[in-house]
Each structure stands twice: as structure tokens, then as C-alpha cells.
Amino acid sequence: MRKLWAAAIVIATAALAGCGYNDIQRADEQVKSGWSEVLNQYQRRADLVPNLVNTVKGFAAQEQQILTQVTEARSRVGSIQATPELLNDEAAFRRFQQAQAGMTNALSRLLLVVENYPQLKSDANFRDLQAQLEGTENRIAVARNRYIKVVQEYNVLIRQFPVNLTAMLFGYQVKPNFSVEDEKAISKPPAVDFSKPAPAKK
Numbered sequence: 001m002r003k004l005w006a007a008a009i010v011i012a013t014a015a016l017a018g019c020g021y022n023d024i025q026r027a028d029e030q031v032k033s034g035w036s037e038v039l040n041q042y043q044r045r046a047d048l049v050p051n052l053v054n055t056v057k058g059f060a061a062q063e064q065q066i067l068t069q070v071t072e073a074r075s076r077v078g079s080i081q082a083t084p085e086l087l088n089d090e091a092a093f094r095r096f097q098q099a100q101a102g103m104t105n106a107l108s109r110l111l112l113v114v115e116n117y118p119q120l121k122s123d124a125n126f127r128d129l130q131a132q133l134e135g136t137e138n139r140i141a142v143a144r145n146r147y148i149k150v151v152q153e154y155n156v157l158i159r160q161f162p163v164n165l166t167a168m169l170f171g172y173q174v175k176p177n178f179s180v181e182d183e184k185a186i187s188k189p190p191a192v193d194f195s196k197p198a199p200a201k202k
Contacts, residue, residue: 020163024172027154031175032084034147039082041140042100048136049074049107052129056110059120066106066113073099073106093176107133144178151177 053067076099086092111130120126155174158167167173 019166020157020160021166021170023157023163024154024167024170027150027157028172030150031087031147031154034143034150035084035087037143038140038147041136041143042077045103045107045133045136045140046074046077048129048133049103052107052110052126052133055123055126055129056114056120059123059126060113060117063113066110070103070106070110073103077103087175088173090176097178104137148178151175 049070053070056063057067080086080092080096080099082096086096114120114126155177157163158172158174
């Protein structure tokens with residue numbers, strides 16, 4: 001009896017391997033790993049926001065509107081529970097993407113406003129935060145691009161026959177992915193040249 005069970009297990013294992021079960025597992029783990037890195041980099045950016053806002057406020061308190069926009073954008077980002085289940089919910093994934101895009105846009109506007117404040121631009125603390133933000137935006141771009149690639153590979157895999165039958169049997173579905181018209185443009189930090197003189201305020 002034990003021999004029969006052992007033989008059955010060997011046959012079942014071979015069948016699953018032949019139908020792509022192990023490949024699905026590997027691809028799914030790569031997606032999870034890629035997503036984890038995306039979240040880590042976005043969190044790194046969110047953690048910079050309070051210090052950045054407070055530093056700008058110290059020199060440009062009158063720019064309350066843009067400071068509020070940045071703070072609200074960070075709040076919207078923080079309100080989304082980026083759980084693993086989000087990867088299987090296209091609507092929730094889109095909300096996450098929109099919130100992060102809002103954060104990107106708000107920070108871009110803030111850094112452009114900074115051009116009007118020479119003292120702020122020359123402040124060592126601000127320059128350090130700006131450098132950290134730029135580095136983080138670059139890491140976000142790298143993490144997003146890696147995630148896009150592994151999700152594309154995963155989605156292609158589970159659509160292929162006979163792997164699609166195995167995916168259907170075990171409930172693996174196509175995962176949503178980042179989709180922008182110009183991925184490089186949206187991920188690129190704003191170009192702010194601190195060496196140029198600030199335009200005269202009217």
C-alpha cells in the first residue's frame with residue numbers, strides 16, 4: 001500500500017511539473033519579490049516627505065497650498081493597504097498607482113516652487129533631502145521596471161497551454177501591471193537646476 005501511495009505521489013509530482021506548476025510557483029514568487037521592492041522604495045519616498053515639507057515651510061511658509069497638496073498626497077498613499085491581495089485586484093491596483101502618481105506630481109510641483117527661494121535652495125538640509133529624493137525616484141523607476149518585466153513573464157506563462165489549465169485549476173490569475181504612456185517620464189525626478197538664479201518674483 002505504501003508503495004502504491006509513493007508511486008502515486010511521484011506520478012502526481014511529475015504531472016504537476018510537466019504542466020508548469022513549478023514554473024508558476026517560481027514566477028509568482030518573482031512577482032511578490034518585485035512588488036516588495038516597489039513598496040520599499042515608495043515607502044522610502046513617503047518617509048522623506050515630512051522632513052521635506054517642514055524644511056520648505058521654514059523658508060516658504062506662504063506656499064501653504066502646495067505644502068498641503070504634498071501632505072494630502074502622502075496621506076492618500078498611506079491610506080491604501082498594499083497587501084499581497086492587491087496584486088490580484090485590478091481596481092485596487094489602479095487606485096494604488098493613481099495615488100503614487102499623485103505623490104509624484106505633488107513633489108514635482110513643490111520642487112519647482114523651490115526655484116523662487118534662493119535661501120532654501122542653498123540650505124544644506126534641503127539639498128540633502130532633495131538628493132535623497134532624487135536617488136529614491138531613480139530606485140522607484142528601477143523597481144517598477146523590474147516589476148513590469150516579471151509580471152509580464154508571469155502573465156504570459158499562465159496563458160500558455162497547458163500551463164493555463166494548471167493555473168486555472170489552482171486559481172492563478174493574470175495580475176495587473178503598471179501602465180503609463182511614458183514609464184520613463186513619469187518615473188523621472190523633475191529636473192531642477194539649483195545653479196541657475198531664481199526668477200524674480202512679481
